[in-house]
Amino acid sequence: MEKKKIIGTDFDGIITDTDPVFREYIKRVTGKQFYREQITKYFYEECLPITKDDVEKAYQLMLKENVWSRMELVDGAKDTLMELAEKFDIVVITARPADARRQSEEFLKRKGIPFKEIHFIKEGNNKINLIKEFPFKFEAFIEDRLDFARGIALSGIKTYMLDYPWNRCLGETANLYRVSSWKEIRESLSAALS
Ligand SMILES: [Mg+2]
Structure with missing residues (x-):
């Protein structure tokens, strides 16, 4: 396979x-x-x-x-991730405190959010440093923190940044796509899904 x-x-x-x-x-x-x-x-x-x-x-x-x-899901997150999981493995990378691991994993399982792995970056570290250590390359990454999204995009990974007031303060860069919803992400990846 x-x-x-x-x-x-x-x-x-x-x-x-x-x-x-x-x-x-x-x-x-x-x-x-x-x-x-x-x-x-x-x-x-x-x-x-x-x-x-x-x-x-x-x-x-x-x-x-x-x-x-017990957080609310972002609109479209579950449906899109379930659809993506038919073709892709989903890897979650979070800057949550490591203490939140058990609660976070339980949440994903209970909500039926597909994921293969979840990684917690160390406080003060940048996601791209961890991503560079992985033995695989991401097809795409979805992120809302501007400096993380820019770093990931600059490394050559197609990066979707869900638009929020906290990520509007700087300009765009190559490979970085500002989107307003999961629907847009799904549409952009639709070729890869068919
Ligand atoms: Mg975030």
Whole structure:
């Protein structure tokens, strides 16, 4: 049997709509309500009047309350990944804290999201450093963090960046495609699926 080609995907913002939950926990910690359009940077403490310590407290509370296992899916993520999984192996790479591994894997299995592997990058590391260590090449990668997406695209991998306020601050680059939905990703990959 022919070996399947591989598609890589991020988790937060791509499979799960993590931002509303994160803002809810930021509110729990700081008492301040923020809105999606205010999240103009990937790191919330860089675009909101909150500290890195607030963000860390929110993270810890999310972990304690098992919130990584009960997020909402991004529209179209499950259907498209299921369809892609017929032709490709799906590899998830996330910058979530490593403590969230069990909750994250349980979530994917419970929701029926197909994945062959899930990798957690070390804090402060860039996804492209891990990707370069893999013995295989991705056909495509789906990511919402701008610097990760740019790095992956620059390495020659076709990269789809789901559009959000936090990734609009810099220009495009070769191999980097800004998309507004999973539907667009599916359409773009349709030739590979037929
Ligand atoms: Mg993300």
